[in-house]
Amino acid sequence: MTLEVTLAHRQGDFDLDVQFQTPPGVTVFFGPSGSGKTTLVNAIAGLLRPQRGRVVADGWVLVDTGAKHFLPPHRRRLGYVFQEGRLFPHLSVRQNLAYGRWFNPGQSPGEFDRVVELLGIGHLLARRPGALSGGEKQRVAIGRALLAAPKLILADEPLAALDEARKEEILPYFERLRDEVAVPIVYVSHSSFEVARLATTVVALRHGRVVALGPPEQVLGDVAAVGPRGAASVLSVRVVAHHADGLSELTCGAGTLWLPRVPEPPGTTLRVRIAAQEVILSRARPQGLSALNILVGTVEDIQKGRGPGALVALRIGRDRLLARVTGRSIRAMGLEPGQTCHAIVKSVAVAPEDVGTTTSPAHAG
Amino acid sequence: MSASCAIRRLVALAAALALLALPLRASAADVLVFAAASLTDALDRVATAWSEETANRAILSFAGSSALARQIQQGAPADIFISASVEWMDAVEASGDIRAGTRRDLLANTLVLIAHGRDVSPVTIDETLDLAGMLGDERLAMALVEAVPAGIYGKAALTALGLWDDVAPLVAQADNVRAALAFVARNEAPLGIVYATEAVVEDNVTIIANFPPGTHAPIILPAAMTAESQSPAAEAFLAYLSSPNAREIWAEFGFIVLD
Amino acid sequence: MWEAAANWLGPAEWQAVRLSLRVSFWATVASLPLGIFVAYALARWSFPGKQLLNGLVHLPLILPPVVTGYLLLIAFGRRGFIGQYLEAWFGIVLSFRWTGAAVAAAVMAFPLMVRAIRLAIEAVDPKLEAAAGTLGAPPAWVFVTVTLPLILPGIVAGAILAFAKAIGEFGATITFVSNIPGQTQTMPSAIYAFLQVPGGGEAAGRLVIVAIVIAMAALFLSEFIARRVAKRVAGG
Numbered sequence: 041m042t043l044e045v046t047l048a049h050r051q052g053d054f055d056l057d058v059q060f061q062t063p064p065g066v067t068v069f070f071g072p073s074g075s076g077k078t079t080l081v082n083a084i085a086g087l088l089r090p091q092r093g094r095v096v097a098d099g100w101v102l103v104d105t106g107a108k109h110f111l112p113p114h115r116r117r118l119g120y121v122f123q124e125g126r127l128f129p130h131l132s133v134r135q136n137l138a139y140g141r142w143f144n145p146g147q148s149p150g151e152f153d154r155v156v157e158l159l160g161i162g163h164l165l166a167r168r169p170g171a172l173s174g175g176e177k178q179r180v181a182i183g184r185a186l187l188a189a190p191k192l193i194l195a196d197e198p199l200a201a202l203d204e205a206r207k208e209e210i211l212p213y214f215e216r217l218r219d220e221v222a223v224p225i226v227y228v229s230h231s232s233f234e235v236a237r238l239a240t241t242v243v244a245l246r247h248g249r250v251v252a253l254g255p256p257e258q259v260l261g262d263v264a265a266v267g268p269r270g271a272a273s274v275l276s277v278r279v280v281a282h283h284a285d286g287l288s289e290l291t292c293g294a295g296t297l298w299l300p301r302v303p304e305p306p307g308t309t310l311r312v313r314i315a316a317q318e319v320i321l322s323r324a325r326p327q328g329l330s331a332l333n334i335l336v337g338t339v340e341d342i343q344k345g346r347g348p349g350a351l352v353a354l355r356i357g358r359d360r361l362l363a364r365v366t367g368r369s370i371r372a373m374g375l376e377p378g379q380t381c382h383a384i385v386k387s388v389a390v391a392p393e394d395v396g397t398t399t400s401p402a403h404a405g
Numbered sequence: 406m407s408a409s410c411a412i413r414r415l416v417a418l419a420a421a422l423a424l425l426a427l428p429l430r431a432s433a434a435d436v437l438v439f440a441a442a443s444l445t446d447a448l449d450r451v452a453t454a455w456s457e458e459t460a461n462r463a464i465l466s467f468a469g470s471s472a473l474a475r476q477i478q479q480g481a482p483a484d485i486f487i488s489a490s491v492e493w494m495d496a497v498e499a500s501g502d503i504r505a506g507t508r509r510d511l512l513a514n515t516l517v518l519i520a521h522g523r524d525v526s527p528v529t530i531d532e533t534l535d536l537a538g539m540l541g542d543e544r545l546a547m548a549l550v551e552a553v554p555a556g557i558y559g560k561a562a563l564t565a566l567g568l569w570d571d572v573a574p575l576v577a578q579a580d581n582v583r584a585a586l587a588f589v590a591r592n593e594a595p596l597g598i599v600y601a602t603e604a605v606v607e608d609n610v611t612i613i614a615n616f617p618p619g620t621h622a623p624i625i626l627p628a629a630m631t632a633e634s635q636s637p638a639a640e641a642f643l644a645y646l647s648s649p650n651a652r653e654i655w656a657e658f659g660f661i662v663l664d
Numbered sequence: 665m666w667e668a669a670a671n672w673l674g675p676a677e678w679q680a681v682r683l684s685l686r687v688s689f690w691a692t693v694a695s696l697p698l699g700i701f702v703a704y705a706l707a708r709w710s711f712p713g714k715q716l717l718n719g720l721v722h723l724p725l726i727l728p729p730v731v732t733g734y735l736l737l738i739a740f741g742r743r744g745f746i747g748q749y750l751e752a753w754f755g756i757v758l759s760f761r762w763t764g765a766a767v768a769a770a771v772m773a774f775p776l777m778v779r780a781i782r783l784a785i786e787a788v789d790p791k792l793e794a795a796a797g798t799l800g801a802p803p804a805w806v807f808v809t810v811t812l813p814l815i816l817p818g819i820v821a822g823a824i825l826a827f828a829k830a831i832g833e834f835g836a837t838i839t840f841v842s843n844i845p846g847q848t849q850t851m852p853s854a855i856y857a858f859l860q861v862p863g864g865g866e867a868a869g870r871l872v873i874v875a876i877v878i879a880m881a882a883l884f885l886s887e888f889i890a891r892r893v894a895k896r897v898a899g900g
């Protein structure tokens with residue numbers, strides 16, 4: 041399914057004006073707070089009536105102000121996962137999950153059990169939301185959205201209210217959703233970790249405008265979209281083996297990558313996000329370093345920022361690796377596009393949340 | 406000086422201070438009059454006339470006689486009390502709140518049967534009057550028949566005539582005569598029993614009969630000066646209530662002036 | 665013990681107590697749907713004349729009860745501009761009937777009821793209702809399955825407050841429907857009548873005790889129910 045959005049909406053000082061079209065899969069609206077992500081997703085949900093615009097999901101017109109067409113939220117067939125969960129406090133987990141089913145009677149009875157199993161919430165069914173942890177609440181919220189038999193799942197920063205450990209608990213469920221459930225997802229986030237792990241397509245927003253649009257590898261490396269400090273690379277890697285010293289051996293296009301142990305079994309394809317500022321460059325092959333990961337590539341381009349920093353992109357096999365270094369270093373090293381260069385990445389610089397399972401080809405297509 | 410006496414003084418002082426806040430006329434003395442609500446229109450006129458003649462001022466507080474009597478017993482700073490019933494004046498006198506020798510029967514009132522509208526023929530009240538038949542399924546408006554003097558007199562009169570038992574289930578009791586009058590004026594009840602003086606001030610009702618004098622105890626309105634009165638003009642006002650000028654006003658409103 | 669209690673009050677006094685309970689019960693129950701509707705409108709909608717409606721609802725709180733009673737008489741009396749049509753079209757007569765006493769009590773208690781329910785509605789996160797909408801629930805269904813259960817403690821509190829106020833209502837009642845034993849003589853009317861007679865204080869005192877007991881029982885009950893409902897709603 042494709043999502044076509046043309047919207048113009050002014051609210052006080054804030055002015056949203058966007059136009060884009062995204063392919064099937066997970067579309068992440070990415071940007072800092074105040075960039076218009078939530079306004080955008082609320083307009084898609086019908087919680088906000090845009091002043092001008094048109095939203096079409098898979099050929100289904102949700103709103104078209106030109107044609108005076110506005111579908112109220114309850115007729116849009118959505119599953120909305122909110123930042124704060126928004127579970128109904130007076131209903132049990134089971135009743136919360138079943139809420140959307142009242143309006144979609146055609147659903148197969150096995151679907152409920154399948155979703156409960158997918159999210160691992162079978163033991164919570166009799167409880168009230170008040171008795172759940174933050175992570176459990178979000179899992180139930182995801183289940184509730186799924187069981188409304190949605191044509192489109194919207195998730196507005198569903199992890200923002202959770203601590204790091206809880207985020208790690210929930211993210212895999214979204215990955216499973218992406219890979220196992222054939223429902224397109226619109227996911228709002230300000231976190232490049234989540235973008236790297238989940239996105240098929242990233243719509244980067246700033247001040248109510250689209251500043252970049254494309255696959256995460258491209259958008260996360262785009263300084264205009266993420267700022268010099270946010271720049272990162274997303275590498276596709278395959279798990280080779282787990283070693284006794286607590287490290288996992290992974291291969292990418294141009295060599296071996298050693299990372300703190302990842303949970304996935306050997307053979308699994310993963311995405312690894314490497315922040316540009318964690319990468320050190322060297323013209324010569326460095327020796328006697330503590331860092332385990334030394335990758336060899338070719339300088340593809342150099343983006344100079346307004347400050348002292350610059351972003352160097354290396355082509356390493358199929359992947360593009362970004363390094364954030366100072367302009368002074370570039371001059372001292374005499375770096376230029378086309379040169380061979382070594383990139384050094386500390387294993388421990390890659391946090392667990394930087395590693396996620398990859399999009400299955402069926403959905404990436 | 407007893408404690409309650411001291412409290413009364415304080416209350417009187419507070420009232421006096423409050424009155425000072427009002428605009429004052431030169432060399433004026435104020436008299437605070439507690440009077441039964443049924444005197445409202447007539448006493449207003451009498452008090453205005455007195456003020457114009459003497460440059461003193463009467464401040465009038467109207468309420469049910471029972472409420473006024475209780476307030477006086479609790480030390481309200483009234484100078485003059487005019488009650489709509491002998492019983493409540495008796496109660497105030499018995500509790501020592503009336504200045505000895507000042508009580509007298511000031512006015513008398515009569516009880517009448519009224520009907521809604523202006524174009525109604527009169528009837529004669531006697532044992533043969535089919536009051537229940539005149540009402541049909543509607544109501545006879547009266548003041549509370551166990552509590553408010555006008556209601557008590559009315560019930561006594563109907564009982565004496567042997568009409569009460571038939572009409573009792575049809576009586577709608579209001580908490581005062583004015584409210585009973587309003588029921589008839591608005592035609593919620595076609596008939597009512599009120600004082601003659603009340604019927605006079607309402608355009609939408611007609612007096613269709615007077616109750617014969619023997620059917621109920623005389624309706625006497627006694628007046629007296631309170632024991633705690635401090636006003637130099639109180640005695641003068643009490644006397645003025647029976648002056649020729651005042652008598653004229655009372656008569657105009659349908660009161661009978663006694664003594 | 666029951667017999668002693670029964671004999672403690674005379675038959676006329678019992679009649680007043682029973683009538684008061686009946687009038688207050690129906691005044692509360694009958695005005696509850698409108699109370700919830702008005703509270704919801706004031707809490708959630710913006711429409712022209714909202715402040716006017718708000719003022720109108722609160723008017724009985726501000727006006728002397730006698731004035732409210734007189735306005736009711738003018739409007740709902742048999743010759744009133746509404747009452748005459750109620751009688752002609754529906755055969756409903758309020759004046760001098762216990763139903764009229766219930767209307768007077770309901771009008772006087774209405775502001776208290778609406779206030780309590782409105783506060784409860786304002787405490788419900790509209791985002792929960794929006795969430796229900798995105799799951800496919802039409803607005804009426806959202807109200808019944810989400811809003812209503814969540815404001816139940818407020819509804820209970822508002823209803824019991826209204827009931828207690830109705831038990832004590834006097835001025836508007838006696839002005840609108842007068843004081844007819846068995847029809848419109850509620851406890852406060854009876855207490856008032858007793859107090860008008862020298863020496864009537866004792867009978868009035870007995871009824872005052874009954875009124876206090878009923879009001880206290882209602883308040884305790886409301887606390888109890890509100891706490892239980894709140895616990896159920898909050899989950900635990």
